[in-house]
Amino acid sequence: MNNLPFGKTWRLIPHDPRFSKPLRIMKISTCLLFAFVTGVQANGIAQKVTLKMKNARIEEALNAISKQSNLQLFYGENIDSKARINVNLKDASVADALNAVLKSNNIEYKIIANTISVNGKTEGSRSSNIVQQGVSGTVKDKDGNALAGATVTVKGTAITTQTDESGHFKINANSNATLTIRFIGYAVREVAVSDRNNLNIVLTSDENKLEEVVISTGFQNLNPKLFTGAAVSLKGKDVIQEGTTDVSRALEGRVAGVSVQNVSGTFGAAPKMRIRGATSITGENKPLWVIDGVILEDVVNISNEQLSSGDASTLIGSSVAGLNMDDIEDINILKDASATAQYGARAMNGVVVVRTKRGRVGKLQVNYTGNFSVNLKPNYSNYNIMNSVDQMSVYAELERKGWFNYSPTSRAENGGVYTKLASLIDYDESLGDYGVKNTDEAKGAFLKRYALANTNWFDLLFKNSLQQEHSVSFNGGSEQSQLYFSTSYLKDNGWAMGNNVERFTSNLNANFKLSDKLSLNFITTGAIRNQQAPGTLGRVSNPVEGRYSRDFDINPFSYAINSSRTLTAYNEDGSLEYFRRNYAPFNIINELRNNTMDLNMLDLKFQGGLTYKILDGLSFSSLGAMRYVKTGQEHKIRENSNMAMAYRAGTSFDPLGVDSEVRKNNRFLYRDPENTAAEPETVLPYGGFYNTTDDFLKSYTFRNSLEYNKNFNEVHDLNLFVAQEIRSANRQNKSNIGYGYQFDKGGVPFVDPKAIEQAVANNLPYYSMGPTYDRQTYFLFRGAYAYDGRYAINGTFRYDGSNRMGSSATARWLPTWNISGAWNIDREKFYDNSSVKEVMNRFTIRGTYGLTASIGSATNSSLVVKSSSSLRPFPTEQENVINIINLANNDLTWEKQYEANLGFDFGFLKDKLNLTVDLYDRKGFDLIYNARTPAIGGEYKKNFNYADMRSKGLEITLGANIKPSTDFSWNSNLNFAFNKNEVTKLEGTPIIFELVGTDGGPLQGHPYRGLYSIPFGGLNPKTGVPMFHNGSGETVTYIDPQGDDISFLKYEGPTDPTFMGGFSNTFNYKGFSLFALFTFAKGNKVRLNPVFNSSYSDLDATPLEFRNRWVVPGDELDTNIPAIPDRGTFNGLNGEFPYNSYNYSDQRIAKGDLLKLKTIRLTYNISNKLMEKIKLRNASLSLVANNFWLIYADKKLNGQDPEFFGTGGVALPVSRMYTLSLKVGF
């Protein structure tokens, strides 16, 4: 291979008189360059330059030349920005113009491959050294991409060359010479030749230098000069956390003001993400995700509360779960009203703009990434659960207190060891003996086995599983067409039993340039997911008793922390051991095998765009996208699962035989209302259930835009942008309960008509289907103007229309607007000359004021009526009735917010230190609240735009880039934010139950989700039952959870942290790189798990606090842990719920503060020498630990992560994970 494309011209010594003038002026001693200049001039006949500038900086002049000549501009290194020049040229050649600009400043330039490459000052003219030998080499970036056009100079001489398209160069240098390599956006590097004749040089990018930073708003890629908002741009490669599969999780701790709380770690479940806190009281508060310019619609809308519920729908809640992290080019997080202005009435919660990778001009590059992760099993030391001996002593107390009397216990609905004992004490006729003799010795021996069992449920239900992810991408193209293609495969074998996932993604991004004016872009992405989770039913809230409940919960994690360690999974002979749940035999391992949820998802997106340059500076763009998502959940409840057995327990279809006591009490049996005397019957005599839920999304986006971008007289930058878009999204949800599916009999359903009868009688249809339609359109105008790089002003106006609130011509439309400006003080003359500049080289002030909005949760701008069955007891009396769900509200409007933002950007010590400070004040108004009304219109709790909210915040980002030597560098980023929000207006008050739960509730004068507690009033000295202070100043045992006197509740704090941030450090030493990310949060309160009950069963695992429980009168002086009530006390509670109130009292609160070492990564980049040998472009190996160490959390949490408190359903905590990551490029 010929590595020396310039070889031929090398020997051309330019003594041609035509070149004498430039030679003289430019004081350049190599001839090579002039050959290129000639070439340019020969090609570019039309490239005439007109320049008229006074006291301009060199960069400005160069920029002007670059623009007029259509030549790109590269700075080899910083040029003296203090120098000022005066030029006055008309229709001059490019070379003349360049000479005029650069000559007086002794600056070199070259023109190569349509690029003006400008180097710094020469140290004066020198004669060429005698050529001793030819040294060749390659210049690449850190990722192994060849750098074309890099300048290689022999230090101390004027011998210079440039690299070719594949990064190769050849230069004449002494064997003891030092080469200086320069390339725009990269740190200058000096390399000693040291007798080598082939050098592999890697340049590290220096982002603080002149690399062109582009702010992507999703609509436009803006020149930062014209951008005046608060936004943060992250490179995809910096965000990647190997092993983490959801990009939204990877943003934790990265950006000031962006909070990410992993309320569930299960694949596909979205984290709770907020940009600058919440803006709505009843809405979703989720930021808007925009991928490649198209709004990413959620398949299902998951509310704040649902996020922590663990319902199966949360698994499809994260719409970015189908995005391969390796495909991400960059992420822009738009925070303030100016940044998000182009999203107008969807922008209130901030916008996350993701751009995926595009094809590049150049040789084909192939990249492979392989991640191999191990999730570590949880450990009892992190959880607050009694061991089996302590637990058995609690049971012994329960027994003494009359809870395990054999006759009722043997027929208990749920039961463990004592229930088993009670049922074995009966005479077993088949054995001709007692299962366990009714003697103290026999019973003691029976219980001893369980007391010593100390079952480790984490061991049984979790494994150190392997997750592997492979991703390969191809990237390359010509001037006319560029292609990026990637595909990836993810397989997670499942950390918790019953969980696993498999994901395939593919992404094709193609650019075609049909002519100088017309270019096209096509993106096709697809993702397929197959996931298995434990079978789960939706969580239901029970305000009557003040608790949430979920039937048949078999989440391995919540099972492990809620199940007694006296239970054993296996009999002594190794077979599965069953205890009782819902009157049916239950073993968690059997259940996880036989009660499963299969989830599959297909997500396809087709996108096409065209850009047409109408005139110079004026271009028209059009974009169309279509996305199609189909998800299905199949809940398979096999015949031998506990859930199926519970439906026939006690009847003649129960393998354990008819039991009239069980039959009477089994709530899953059906009682015929027409026949009051009949025994309850099963609706599921054979088979199990095959329940399906399908969600479907079809969305279209079509957008046209016109952009005018022009620079006038070098000092005026103008950008005008007009756009119009229509968007539609149709969603459909359907579900079906498949009764009597016989999994082990060839899949034939056996449907008992009583099943349908029962469903009808309960007004709970066995199937459902509901579509929703989302239509949106808008018109947008944006204008930006910058003067001399010093002042910029920006204004946006957008007019939105949406159907979401229902058909009403008035509620439908909303104008939003915004105005912002920036002042680059460091560009001012007075600043330029001041000594401050030496220390603080960059100083910008930004300001924004504007209106943003979002559509609230209310849809009743017109009447909402729905049909249902009447609620009458006898099927013969039923008829269809249409009920008014919501009255029409002609005043309904969007939720809105005025936001003011003041930002400061500083650069210190030549940008070695960067500081960004943003202050904001947001006034939310017209927020939807479900307020109580006089009800005279017919709706008591009505959604209307009543509430106001105010939030204020401060965001600080401090970056340091320290590089004491070429081998060592240290990057550090500290970001943190304060956010305080307060509901300033709210009509009506919620009931107690709505305020004391884990999610908290809104109250005027407090945060939008404040956590409140029932004030604990000590333990009853006679019984040890908890007491509380009520609103009338009395100490009582009963607080009605539905009461609406909330004046006595204690305000604990917000449920969202008020202070949070991240601290990351990267150390590079030669090929090694060490990265560590700490995250922290403070200021919120967490409700501890509700573990106290007025009665316990022998299944319950009690926390360690129970050791200090009230036992005898007098204990109330030392402990606040209530007693286990005896039967007499329990009956005296009269169906009141003091223990539930205790769960929601101020005793059961912990601080949510946390400090975490979230990620630690060690990377080794394989040396260039080795790579050359193995023919690789780059290769690296990383070892990553995610969720490595919870350094600080409230002791009351006993090591549990405060972010994760909603156990149950499909929710699992985020586990500690170790990943080995291999990246190879060739």
Next chain:
Amino acid sequence: MKKYLFIIVLGATLSSCNKFLEQEPDARTKIDSPVKIKELVASAYPKSTYIAFAESMSDNAGDKGVSSRSEQNSFPWEFKDQVKSLYDMPARYWQECYKAIAAANQGLESIAELGNDPTLNASKGEALVARAYNHFMLVNFFARPYDESSSSTDPGIPYVEKPEVTALGKYSRGTVAAVYDNIERDLLAGIPLIDNSTYKSPAYHFTKNAAYAFATRFYLFKKDYANVVKYANLVASTGTIATSLRNWNGKYKDLAYYDLQAIYTKSTESANLLLCEANSIWGRSFAGYNYGLNSALLAEIFSAANNPVKIQLTYRSKIFGGTETVFNIPKFSENFIKETISANFGEPYNVIPLLTMEEVLFNRAEANANLGNNQAVIDDLNAFLSKRITGYNESNPNHKLTLAKVTSFYPNLSIKDALVESILNFKRQEYIFEGMRWFDIIRLKRTVNHRSVKGDINLTIGPEDNRRVLQLPTEVIASGLDKNPR
């Protein structure tokens, strides 16, 4: 040219946008067909009941001396205002009545939108009568009872005739007289339009008979006795009242507890003229409430010696519960609508008989007593007793009520008053646990005495006592409507 094209395209998109945005956001229905209007009007009945507070305020409730208290029961008994709006509380009843009114109003508006098509007359009639009924119930609980002399100035309750379409509607109380006028107007306009044949489950709708029964109640409150008799006779014209009464001394007598409970509110029971399912815990709770039928009241109300015919009626044998703490007649079976198919919690519903054949009979009898048609009163009461005296024998003179028995039982009263007292005496037994007694108390300005066993509560609530009028819900007062005086 290109520019013009662009403008044309932009203009076209603008105008098509409104059309694009017409799409409803979900699968909600539009009230645009006669069937849908009919189904909407079917929800114009209150899904809550007044029984708990009406019964507790009346003289049917005495102290049982039990320690536990339930707000639904103790507050009204002590004539304390209830501010919560839970099951069986006045505020809930207020909300549900107005919700029913909203359904009626929307039905009427949709009928008007469809051009008052004559095929919609039946629905229009039902909506008008239902609207009248809901307002009637509200005005009698939340305002002073009708009195010709004062009602034109007594504050009423908002009479709502249009669907609310703003965030918060503006309403005023008007006067009791104005509310009554509106009720009468709606009632009279509605009755002729009603068509029984349009109902699938007629007992849950205002049939002609139910509307007539309501008219008898309305005119009785208004003391327009001629109209009471007129509408009662219209009921009779579709089947004699006597044969439709509950068959206490026949079929009911032998029913077991749950069977009696099931049949009492069943639509096939001919005495039930109008039923409505209400979200209530009354059925499961009333027996155990502290303030209810105690032993003293049991004797007072049901003893043979304490009624003009001097025979114990069949009810007494169907009073279950061995002790006064749980005395009850199983009148309400609970239909528990579960939250999910396997949940063990949900919403309890009771079916409430809103209008019955017995009431028509009592109303006619009372009107006739006031009109001086004494024999008609005696005839009606005998028809009633023929279903209430165990082992009734028409030829047994002991089983017959006569004017002489009435006057001898109430020796100090005029014949008219003695007749009215006799009617109220039987009526009190008939409607025990159904809250109807309260209406007679306010209508006829009776005094109520509530005395606790311990003696710490001793209330004498006379006809002019402000506490007889329920306080408006807190949100209503907060919205600016005048509260009832205290």
